[in-house]
Amino acid sequence: MTLDTNFDLCVIGSGPAGMIMTMEYMEKHPESRVLMVEFGFTGQPKQNSLDDSIDIKVPGNHHEPYNCTNKGLGGTSLTWGGRCVMYDEIDFLKRPSINNNCTWDLDFFEEVKPFVPKATKFFECGDPVFDLKKIPKFEDTHIAEDFTEGIVTDSRIERWSMPTRFGKRYGETLEQLPNLKILLGYEARDFGNLDENGKVSSLKIRSVENKGYDEVKAKNFVIAAGGQESTRLLLRNTHLFDRLKRVPQALGKFYQCHLFGKIASIIFNGDPKKTDFGFLRNADGTYIRRRMQFKTSYLKKNDLLNTAFWLDNPFYYDPKHKNGSMSFMYLTMLIPFLAKKLAPPAITHTITKGKKIGIQKHLLNLAKDFPGSFITPARIFYKRYLIARKLPGIFLFSPTNKYALYFQSEQLPIAENRMELSPENDRLVINYGFTDKDVDSIIKTHKALDKHLRDTGCGKLEYWHKEEDLGKVIKQISKDGVHQIGTTRIAESPEDGVVDRNLRVHGTDNVYVCSSSVFPTSGQANPTFFLGACAVRLANHI
Template sequence: MLVEQLSPDQPACDFCIVGSGPVGMALALELDELGQEILLLESGGSDLDSKIADASRAQIVDQRRHADMSLTVCRALGGTSWTWGGRCVAYNDADFAARNFVPDAAWPITHDTIRPWYATASKYLLCGNDHFNIPYTRALTGGLTMDSVERWATTPRLIEIHRDALIRSQRIKISLRSTVVGLYVNEDGSWVESLEVATPAGPRTVKARNFILALGGVETSRFLLSIQQKNPRLFGGIDGPLGRYYMGHLSGKIATLQLRNPESVSDLDFHLDDGAWYRRRLMLTDETQLNNKLLNAVFWADNPAFYDPSHRSPVLSATFLAIAFPPTGRRLLSEAIRLAHTGPRPYKIAAHLRNAILGAPGGAVDLYRVLRDRFLAKPRKPGFIVPNKGGSYALHYHAEQAPNPLSRITLTAEKDAFGMPRASIDMRYSCQDVDSVLESHRLLDQALRANQIGQLVYWNSPEETRAWVEENAGDGFHQIGGVRMGTDPSTSVVDPDLNVHGLSNLSIASSAVFPSGSQANSTLLAVALAMRLAHRLANSTSRP
């Protein structure tokens, strides 16, 4: 239920969750199912508000490497589900294997520890069942697999579906416009006594048996760093692990996937399963990755860039024209995805109009099918591929960034409207990241040829290709690391159960705890870990 405002003598609760994004709302709903009393604190209101969003504005050291925080953080009930694309991807066993070529990527838990929680996470993320490996129709050799699938939320804006359950619950109390600005520990520093919360009615104190921060990657690091400024011995000490190993992914296109059989593109298109869409991806097997000392990577077939009219596709040009007009485009796509598809200015409007007109009427029929499936169907198709007789498609890669202690989040002297120091984000990519992307492409090309599926055709020379991957390495949406998981308090912030080292009743539910980034978008695993955390804490009888 929504509470008007926190009272000055706010009673203690079982659980206080800070942040109502995909992880925070799933946590609250699952703890509710387990019979717990929850106070859910959200800095924003019921809807997006640019004034409140300004509190997340950060200094980005290299603008090429990290998206603006206005695109990656949402302070409102539902958090980043307001702009989430809906992609749900599981990690691979190789991510949890001993990889001496990525020494800082070791997980203190196994994939089998997490795997049972994918089903519950999938329920809250609305992506159907937890089948993230569906055997391909034929056996493949040469280190290639097409068994791995990504699943898609039927309604990516999760708050639209979960809002009623959150508000109807008698055990979940939601306090909006409640920004946590302080954390206080007991005398011996073994547990959290209370949080200080800024509200429109003034400061409030919140006490709970358990506190869980579900603030997202950057904001979790930022908040804990601000607390560490006042209490330097916390979280591994000044210049310890907190804020370090901040990661994302490398993503882009450098080659064409030329299929031997043009009709086989249907294998790489979207299909329905258990009421939700899924798509197969091209991957190198775990064994191939480990034997070749490669970081994880995944590939999928994609359309040419919408914004380049040289594709001569009436469907792609008509789509471009629709999304290039901001009022229309923002209704169809999140702003970050819209900007990626519209590309750099100046827009070549005349050329796109020519494609759309010359492609009629056949193009109109194809466009209708795309619009119907993408924007009118239930569930809405998350994307589309425009088939072509030549079997040529852009190949999209999405690759792991190796953990790097110098890639980090720190604090600036500037403060936001709540008096909290703003974050400085110094995201750094390495030669290993780029080398792995290029070698993964080379081995994928070999495997495609060996299986008579097709081949890769690079768009540029090897030197130009490498330069492109280096220049375009950047993220900011997946926000991995900074509060990493481990067994040693000198190199990690939380233990394998997501408890902050040394503070028995403070836990972190966020992709910030991941020691490595895999090839996968972070939302599914973050929610799965949160489900494991919810059950462990609900079953615990210990009190501070």
């Protein structure tokens, strides 16, 4: 293959960040010549050299590589659920709870906000509003009867994307761009040397199939290969930092994901029919859902990590729920070929938890709830898989007004959680775990929510485990690796981070990173949507 063209921009990776970055840039500069390099390709084998060369040191806390990323046009959006969540003000503040280890600021948050409306258009998740108080239809509503705001709010929402498969949704759009060339089946390997102005002019790429090398020339490079591979590429190309005193110490460090799971039920006192247990729909048909969160002032005052809560179903695998529909869904997910078609591995794991128990009792639930145990899943299947605006998830009404309470919590950024190359530089080694402070904050936020519900007469929490066992249980049930945050973090100087506030790699003039790995804090939010807004901002900056 010969690439004689000197491209204006080379984008490495074709996930949501890479696609949004490319489409926005070419909309502003249709005459520019852009190259997109993607490792995956049509007809690729199940195994690949990148995932095969990742070592997870504590697999109990971190999903295996093949469950964390996808290769090919659209990247990890192939198994993305579509949840779009905004970061919060607290995530940009220096605070003792994260050892003041916050290297971005509120000014950066404000700089990204103007690009949120364009991001919602790419994600097709509705209006750029993430607070129900600003939506007339829902401004005076609450999650349950008698809910009263105080230290906790129930108006923050998640939006749900329609094009959860970016390759399928935008592939044709990209192909029709006359000045865009897409190279599938190529791995970005080695950047050329910096010139006296800190510019890189070339990148060596390697064919995934025949291992042959080619060279790409471009005026600007954007690394949008996901948290793991963006970090690996910089670790392999430390000569990009030759103009600095040393390679940034933060490179590969401060790896964060989220802690999440269920340790309690929430029981409301009011009318069960007035509880918003599932999805709300905007006038345009988009799905939204409430999240309960603590206010910034309370988190700061009490030194707590940012945590979100929402209502959920009981564990599917436990037949004690006595719900025929849930038993049907659980049994379906135990059938490997069906589970693979219906949900990504990480989602399947949240349903089965790797357990195969109580089969006879599940079958009894099916029989007792017949025909509802089959009719309800059939209706859900239609809404979830057979229409354009798909039902994002499954939440079942509780006539007793009792729901499992799902939590998703920020993780403390610590240097010990890191990605690094093996001594031979051929493998990416991931060290990842949870700290006692991560766990302690989750327990404290549950207690604070329980107290607020009781004090206002709205309800209460009911724990599933003894108090002395909660910490151990949280560490056992929390498992991530999908939300890859922190390893190329933003900071004003290379002493504190890897990229500057414009996502440019410190020490270079034309190499950028567009990945959630640039986020210094994880917050409570799933990172994909905010990364999309950052991608729009970066395209306009370049």
